[in-house]
Amino acid sequence: MTDLYALGLGVGTQNSKGEWLEVFFPQPLLNPSADTAKAVAEVLGYAGGNQAIAIDSAKLDALASALEAAGNPEQAATVKTFQNSQRPLVAALLAEDAAPSSVPEGYLKLHLISHRLVKPHGTVLDGLFGTLPNVAWTNQGAVDLAELPERQLQARLNGELLDVDCVDKFPKMTNYVVPAGVRIAHTARVRLGAYIGEGTTVMHEGFVNFNAGTEGPGMIEGRISAGVFVGKGSDLGGGCSTMGTLSGGGNIIISVGDECLLGANAGIGIPLGDRCTVEAGLYITAGTKVAVLDDKGELVESVKARDLAGKSDLLFRRNSVNGAVECKTNKSAIALNEELHANN
Template identity: 65%
Template sequence: MFSFALGVGTKDSAGNWLEVYYPEPTLNPDPALVAPVLKALSYAGGNQATELTTVQASTCAAAVSDTGLKLQLEHLQTSKKPLVAVILDTDDKPGSVPEAYLKLHLLSHRLVKPHGINLDGIFAALPNVAWTSQGAIAIDELANRQLQARLAGENLEVFSIDKFPKMTNYVVPKGVRIADTARVRLGAYIGEGTTIMHEGFVNFNAGTAGTAMVEGRISAGVFVGNNSDLGGGCSIMGTLSGGGKEVISVGENCLIGANAGLGFPLGDRCTIESGLYISAGTKVTVMDSDLNPVDVVKARDLANKNDLLFLRNSQTGIVECRTNRSKVELNAELHSHN
């Protein structure tokens, strides 16, 4: 079995799921532990998301032997909101809202890495939702709810209109600092030791492997290696829109300068000068150790090569690639998460 999870969520007034929260999603669970739940749901194989009644939750709580699962079911049996059990036999593309939310949870719980799970068609699977101070609301029900709130003397704050909610309302992974939680979407993978400052942004199916300073944009599909520093306002191109197809990544111990940009996979111990935007096709002059030009290549030809320094020569305007001799050192005090 690929994944199993029990969740509590929100539906619109027509009974369609808007979102689901899974307190403890599992990857490759032992089928024996979840067998009583599968039996209660008459599970006959395949991928399915089935609504669970509080009575079924209570029956299952009595039947399971695993103490963690038992406790979870005991909590869920008191729910006033709809419950769901999702069983993913295989990692097929998400076929429902609960399945899509489970996959996003698996990423943010660090159970799978970006590109480690099938998210094909996830945009079509997810509804656009109003994320408000009263939880998730269907867009076409928002105006009525706003009126009801006003009439009751309440304030209904709309935080965003989006297919993806903010990650921290579902998962707060251990050992991270996130200055502005609205800038990290559910489905982001935030490694232990990562600091995300206000300018930082992390999309779903993207993130950091471990320690990192993020003051720039990590687009969907981009994964950043350990101990790398993304300077203020920098941008790593994504592949969702704009025509790019190549998966872009950043290696370990890299520095992407403030307002710089990257459009190809960067190796380890590389630096990009602040303000220099290099796309995959940028012509780059490769310099030898005496700073004499030896070759002109496209930036994509330098993909995943280590120890490179990219800068735009301020006297000639030429983008140069030199050997990177400096070491990225993250400020230990700045990065403390205690």
């Protein structure tokens, strides 16, 4: 019996040296059934561990039949469509959730997030930046940067234009998956590996990085950086910056609870609980000194913002007279004071 953490059968792009640039997995699987894993392993000669195995076109019929026999007609149908491929095919088999060591492994994990099979920071992405190549994303697909000048010249000689949309390690998500029930006004601003929950709207200036996202429903008009996960019914105002980790795979995640509001050009460096508000233009880091007020506006205590991490029903604002950062709560001074000291 073969147990796998994840499995992906995909088609991708290689450079002239046979090195992978990107991989598209139409139906990635998280914890596939033992029968499905065994069917793929036996046909492809999988010997264990985390591997990316090239799929020989001569094995496609056998692979499709094995998947049918394993009770997985969906994957079998996908394999049958691969028979018409003029691009290289690959199977990524992950025995464990470990740092990706190849481009196919990395792309499979990004697909798992964007297909909503795992949430941000729900899979190990350590070292992903070093694993993925920097690529020119064009109207003809991914192009190796070293081969770009020749491809541009050849396109001109053919009377065509090779349009370079961007140069990046991560492609836009919608070229690989469009999750159900979402609106994305500017698709280039959502990277593959973003988790976009049903009911989420990403407006024109909104941005969602890989290993970040929204549970939905919600409105995103600002930036959701890697490591940030926004709860249901939240509104991230235009230009706001919710800064979590700057790259995937760390141990820090900035979560934003349900029904939160971050005003325009606001930002946070701490997780928020439910129903929290950060006024426009206010950026809160973990070390920001905050004057905590009770429901009557009386000072309870001065703390660092990290001491308020994850708490609900808080309003963060800046005092227009003295410039102090204040946090108002609907709790009484005594109750909040006791809670703060209990957590310190």
